[in-house]
Structure formats: structure tokens, C-alpha cells
Amino acid sequence: MAEKGVAQLWRKIKAIYTIQGDHCTTCDTYYFPPRVVCPQCRRKGQLEKYTFKGLGKIHTFAIVRQAPDTFKRQIPYIVAQVELDEGARLTAQIVNCDIEDVHIDMRVRSCFRKITEYGESGIIVYGYKFEPTMKVTGHE
Amino acid sequence: MVGIIGYGVYIPRYRIKTEKIAAVWGEDGEKLAKGLGVFEKSVPGPDEDVATISVEAARNAVKRAQIDPINIGAIYVGSESHPYAVKPTGTMVAEAIGCSPHMTCADLEFACKAGTAAIQVCMGLVKSKMIKIGLAIGSDTAQGRPGDALEYSAAAGGVAILVGNKKVIATIEHTSSFTTDTPDFWRREGQTFPSHGARFTGEPAYFRHVGEGARALLKKTNTTVDDYDYFVFHSPNGKFPVAMGRQLGVPKEKLEDSLVVRQIGNTYSGSAMMGLANVLDVAGPGSKIFMVAYGSGAGSDSFVIRVEDEIVERRGEVPTVQDYIERKTYVNYATYAKYRRKLKALG
Numbered sequence: 001m002a003e004k005g006v007a008q009l010w011r012k013i014k015a016i017y018t019i020q021g022d023h024c025t026t027c028d029t030y031y032f033p034p035r036v037v038c039p040q041c042r043r044k045g046q047l048e049k050y051t052f053k054g055l056g057k058i059h060t061f062a063i064v065r066q067a068p069d070t071f072k073r074q075i076p077y078i079v080a081q082v083e084l085d086e087g088a089r090l091t092a093q094i095v096n097c098d099i100e101d102v103h104i105d106m107r108v109r110s111c112f113r114k115i116t117e118y119g120e121s122g123i124i125v126y127g128y129k130f131e132p133t134m135k136v137t138g139h140e
Numbered sequence: 141m142v143g144i145i146g147y148g149v150y151i152p153r154y155r156i157k158t159e160k161i162a163a164v165w166g167e168d169g170e171k172l173a174k175g176l177g178v179f180e181k182s183v184p185g186p187d188e189d190v191a192t193i194s195v196e197a198a199r200n201a202v203k204r205a206q207i208d209p210i211n212i213g214a215i216y217v218g219s220e221s222h223p224y225a226v227k228p229t230g231t232m233v234a235e236a237i238g239c240s241p242h243m244t245c246a247d248l249e250f251a252c253k254a255g256t257a258a259i260q261v262c263m264g265l266v267k268s269k270m271i272k273i274g275l276a277i278g279s280d281t282a283q284g285r286p287g288d289a290l291e292y293s294a295a296a297g298g299v300a301i302l303v304g305n306k307k308v309i310a311t312i313e314h315t316s317s318f319t320t321d322t323p324d325f326w327r328r329e330g331q332t333f334p335s336h337g338a339r340f341t342g343e344p345a346y347f348r349h350v351g352e353g354a355r356a357l358l359k360k361t362n363t364t365v366d367d368y369d370y371f372v373f374h375s376p377n378g379k380f381p382v383a384m385g386r387q388l389g390v391p392k393e394k395l396e397d398s399l400v401v402r403q404i405g406n407t408y409s410g411s412a413m414m415g416l417a418n419v420l421d422v423a424g425p426g427s428k429i430f431m432v433a434y435g436s437g438a439g440s441d442s443f444v445i446r447v448e449d450e451i452v453e454r455r456g457e458v459p460t461v462q463d464y465i466e467r468k469t470y471v472n473y474a475t476y477a478k479y480r481r482k483l484k485a486l487g
Contacts (some may be wrong), residue, residue, distance in 0.1 A: 013235060014235070017232075017236040018235075018236060018238060019236050030453050035334065051238070072189065073186040073478055073481075089222060093187075095187065096406050096467075098469070105448065109415050110193075111196060112191075112192050112195040112196060112199075113185075113187045113188065114187040114189055114191075114192055114237055114274075115187070124173050124189075124191075124223055124224070126195075126232060126236070127192060128191065129187070134459060134463060134467055136460075136463040139458075139459050139463075
């Protein structure tokens with residue numbers, strides 16, 4: 001059976017698997033998701049592909065208790081705005097963290113997780129989520 | 141010489157104690173845990189599967205090896221719980237760790253030894269100079285039918301090993317295998333849970349294949365148990381590898397470091413490799429390791445590994461097996477059933 005949305009997801013794979021965005025060498029700003037032009041420099045901007053290190057801190061967060069069907073297995077769960085060390089900010093789920101432990105400025109690192117599934121026989125969408133950094137060498 | 145140039149592991153955060161599972165099925169948990177030698181097992185989160193576990197382990201391996209992933213020429217992922225029946229897990233791993241599309245990739249399955257079979261394939265490709273570096277992964281989110289004996293040990297985890305011939309941290313000096321048609325454990329196409337031959341999984345299956353494999357490689361290398369500092373046997377539970385060690389005359393202390401099964405259960409395709417990783421985390425340069433992986437169906441892969449001086453400077457680059465073992469959150473049976481999709485009403 002042909003499935004809708006496959007091409008749309010495929011175009012984003014690089015960006016969502018490895019947190020790949022852009023860096024404008026003109027104004028030294030980092031962007032995620034990738035942009036077509038630098039919103040600040042416009043035609044003077046020079047964008048180059050940039051893979052983020054995946055480290056950052058929680059800018060703000062919310063606890064989700066009413067979730068769509070495909071996320072019911074995970075409630076209650078945390079969705080946060082993460083500010084990456086390079087400056088870009090993105091929205092992501094926080095995993096490996098109890099809801100009572102999450103806080104603003106919490107140090108986090110990206111991890112690879114299943115985001116959703118297109119039904120029982122459809123494709124599986126993978127991508128980034130974030131987790132608190134472990135207090136052991138090499139987790140940052 | 142060909143060997144391990146980097147390795148990385150990943151163990152999910154959740155754990156369930158053997159006694160919690162036993163309580164649901166009216167068994168004596170304490171007695172069962174002691175008898176099996178498995179006190180708790182790892183449980184994958186609701187958004188974790190073999191692809192996510194493999195990627196995390198592979199990222200750790202790449203970081204430790206300090207290589208550019210575009211130099212990886214082959215990826216083989218061994219598992220019996222690949223998320224897709226058709227679509228290789230290795231493709232997701234390759235994309236997520238930043239490999240070049242100019243590489244070969246396939247998923248392997250040989251019950252619990254598909255990961256070590258992947259190591260052997262990579263060794264062949266590196267030795268024949270077809271590739272510079274190969275990535276072999278053993279990873280599973282093992283299935284156990286509710287109430288079955290396997291439910292006490294079927295766990296989740298993965299190990300990624302980079303095989304190459306430059307800056308080797310542990311040389312793989314020899315390897316050999318022993319394979320027969322022995323139906324001790326299987327899962328038919330479309331079935332959710334595996335079936336097994338109960339006691340038949342012991343003597344004619346595990347003990348015969350691991351024992352024959354070990355003896356054959358000792359003979360081939362003209363060595364004895366005394367020539368090795370560490371032994372690693374596939375650990376379906378904590379009882380079998382200890383009994384195997386006793387049969388081969390291995391002193392208890394040479395086996396101790398490999399018995400991570402007690403705290404995380406049987407990580408299937410990652411089982412022997414997880415024991416090896418824990419040994420590599422602590423073994424000093426010059427140490428000799430003898431490993432035998434076992435896969436139902438059935439076969440064993442034996443390896444003689446020598447730890448090199450380079451291993452010391454690669455420590456502290458990524459979390460160790462013990463770091464992951466210690467990062468844990470206990471769940472009860474209800475949460476475990478929810479996460480493992482044993483509650484079908486949730487879809």
C-alpha cells in the first residue's frame with residue numbers, strides 16, 4: 001500500500017537524525033531547522049551546513065498530561081525548548097528524566113529516539129530528543 | 141593486525157526486579173533470582189528500539205575511536221528484534237552517525253550471536269582490504285512471553301564494535317565457530333514472542349556449542365585456560381556461564397567481570413559483547429581475553445583477544461558499562477507491561 005508523507009519525512013532525515021542546521025558566516029548566527037536564506041543578512045548572508053554538537057540547556061518546559069493517542073504510553077512527559085550551546089533554540093521531548101526533576105537551565109544532551117509511527121504497518125519516525133547529561137566522563 | 145579500534149555500549153535506563161515479575165505469576169522471587177542468577181533486567185523506554193539503542197552505542201564507539209565516520213566501509217547490525225521485518229536497521233544507524241553513502245550494510249540474525257557474526261564479517265573485510273573500518277553491532281530489545289521463564293531475563297541493550305587495523309585497542313588474534321541445526325529456541329515469522337525447548341536449551345544446545353567452540357579454539361591456538369586473564373561466555377542467565385566455566389576449569393575470578401547479566405539480564409545479541417565491553421573497561425594492557433558467544437539454532441563464535449596499550453588513553457571518552465548499569469530507575473510490572481506493549485488495548 002502506498003503511504004503518504006514518506007517523501008516529506010525523507011527530506012528531513014538528515015536534519016532530525018543529526019540536528020543539522022545552518023551557520024551564517026556573515027553574521028555568525030546558527031539556525032535550526034535549516035533555512036533557505038539567513039533571515040538577518042538576506043542576500044548578503046552566506047549559509048553553510050552545520051551539525052550541532054547536541055549540547056545545551058533547558059530554556060523552558062511544560063509537562064504534557066493530555067497527549068495524542070500515539071504518545072499516551074509516555075504520559076506524563078516533558079516537552080521543552082532547548083537552547084543549544086551554539087545559540088539556536090528548538091522544541092523537543094526530554095527523556096530519561098522524571099517530571100519532578102526537570103528545571104530551567106538543566107544541562108541536556110541530544111539522544112536518538114523513536115518519535116512516532118505511521119500506524120502498525122507504516123514507517124517509523126526517528127529523531128532527536130534530549131536527556132539530562134550523566135555525571136560521568138564522556139557524556140557531554 | 142585486525143582488532144577493535146573502538147567500542148561503545150548503551151543500556152536503557154529502566155529496570156524491573158526479578159521479584160516484581162515473579163510476584164505477578166505467583167512465584168518465589170527471591171529463590172528464582174538466586175537460581176537464575178538474574179536479579180534485575182533492563183527495560184527499554186516506550187520510544188526505544190534496536191535502531192535507537194544501536195545508534196547510541198555506535199555514537200559512543202565512534203567517539204572513543206576518534207575516527208571520522210565517513211571512513212566506515214561496512215555496517216552490520218545483529219539482532220532478533222529489528223524494528224522492521226524489511227528495511228535494514230543499519231541504514232538508520234549509518235545516517236544517524238554520519239557515514240558516507242559509499243558503504244555496504246546489512247542486518248544479521250543468528251539469535252544471540254548475530255553481533256559476533258558481524259564482528260567476524262568485518263574482520264574478513266578489513267583483512268582483505270575491502271574496507272578500512274567496519275562497524276559490528278549486537279543489539280536487542282528481547283521479547284519474553286508474559287509468564288514464560290524467558291520473561292525473567294529477556295532484556296535490552298546494545299554494543300557497537302569498530303573493527304580496523306590502525307590504532308587497535310584490542311587485537312583479535314583468533315576466531316572460530318561451531319554450528320549445527322539444533323532447534324532449542326526460535327520465533328516464527330509474524331509471531332510476537334519466541335518459543336523454546338525448555339531444558340533442551342541447556343546440554344545439547346548452549347553447553348555443547350559453547351563447550352565445543354571453546355575447546356576447538358583452545359586446541360587451535362595450542363593454549364589452556366591458564367593462558368587467559370578473562371573469560372566471557374554468552375549469558376542467557378547468570379547460571380549457564382558459571383556452569384560453563386566450571387566445566388572448562390575456569391577459575392571464578394576470571395569470569396566475574398563478564399557477568400553483567402546479573403544486573404541487566406540477557407541482552408541477547410548484545411549479551412557476550414556486553415560482557416566483553418565490561419572487561420575491556422577494566423582490563424590492563426597485555427591482558428588476554430577468551431570470549432565465546434552463543435546463538436540458538438545453534439552456533440557459537442569464539443575469540444581470542446589481546447588488550448593493547450592504546451586502550452588506556454581511550455578510557456574516559458564515553459560512559460562505561462558500569463556507568464549505564466548504575467543509571468537506573470525501577471519500574472513496576474504494570475509500567476513494564478505498558479512500555480513493552482504487552483497491553484494491546486493501547487495500540
